[in-house]
Amino acid sequence: MIIYFHMVVRVIMSLKIPLTILFSLLTTVSLFAEEFAVATFTRGKVSFLSASDTSKLWKTLKVNDVLKPGDRIKTGNGSKVDFLYQETEIRIQPNTDFTLKEWNSDKKEAKAFVQNGAAWFRVNNFKKGSFEVSTPTTTAGVRGTAFGVFFEEKEKTGYTCVCEGLVNINGEDFAKGTGGAKKVGATELEKKQYKDIITKDGATILLKEKRKEFPMLNRCLPCHKPIGWEDKSFTPDETYGNK
Structure with a gap:
């Protein structure tokens, strides 16, 4: 969000807009960024x-x-x-x-x-x-x-x-x-x-067996890595747990 705000600031500054208008634009941008998900x-x-x-x-x-x-x-x-x-x-x-x-x-x-x-x-x-x-x-x-x-x-x-x-x-x-x-x-x-x-450690062997009955469970693997078994058919979510 901060990165987005700074990018907009640099663009506006490069246009050499008068300070009164600039202040109004920056206020609008700040409120806009804080109102929605980015x-x-x-x-x-x-x-x-x-x-x-x-x-x-x-x-x-x-x-x-x-x-x-x-x-x-x-x-x-x-x-x-x-x-x-x-x-x-x-x-x-x-x-x-x-x-x-x-x-x-x-x-x-x-x-x-x-x-x-x-x-x-x-x-x-x-x-x-x-x-x-x-x-x-x-x-x-x-x-x-x-x-x-x-x-x-x-x-x-x-x-x-x-x-x-x-x-x-x-x-x-x-x-x-x-x-x-x-x-x-x-x-x-x-x-x-x-x-x-x-579990807190990841997807147990039970998930491997259960997903045959419920294919939806495959959707869990990007965030919950397999424990004691492997599956290379999915791409790990490198951002999960990092925020």
């Missing part, structure tokens, strides 16, 4: 469709770009992007279609939608229950801190796993190490347990 890391090609772009053209998202309501993000194989807003993190994983539906930093409210793929969230700056992430079959409202949201098109199933704290999934609270899944057309949310599959 891209802090990208890998590969990340496509970006801005809600404010009347041409409706997909562009390549870059570090320091700002995520605003209505913006849509698409990542391809091996591509990802991280956004940071104060202490809140949004990590969009490969092969994901993500849209920020709502964002109000004053009211501390936000809503996002994962059409397909995976995204991970650590939420610290929003009111209880006011940060929601939906898929075609699930809605997760944060009650605690960190959770992952997935939707697998092949399975037509949405998943939510709780990494820290409590998360409300389709009206029911889930604690750390648990989660819920719901297939398109199903009436009930299926409860899941992840405590023995993923």
Whole structure:
């Protein structure tokens, strides 16, 4: 965020704008950067469709770009992007279609939608229950801190796993190490347990076995390295745990 601000300052200064106008512009830039989440890391090609772009053209998202309501993000194989807003993190994983539906930093409210793929969230700056992430079959409202949201098109199933704290999934609270899944057309949310599959050290051998039944678990491997087994089919998330 600071890097973004300084870059804009240098551009404005090079234009030799009068000081009164310059001060107004710098104030606007500062407020703008503090109001929304800013891209802090990208890998590969990340496509970006801005809600404010009347041409409706997909562009390549870059570090320091700002995520605003209505913006849509698409990542391809091996591509990802991280956004940071104060202490809140949004990590969009490969092969994901993500849209920020709502964002109000004053009211501390936000809503996002994962059409397909995976995204991970650590939420610290929003009111209880006011940060929601939906898929075609699930809605997760944060009650605690960190959770992952997935939707697998092949399975037509949405998943939510709780990494820290409590998360409300389709009206029911889930604690750390648990989660819920719901297939398109199903009436009930299926409860899941992840405590023995993923530990603080990484993904256990149980994940290797369980992923045959639940391919969604492969989405966990970039952040949770295998313990006692190997898998070279994924790209490690070099930023996970470093913020």
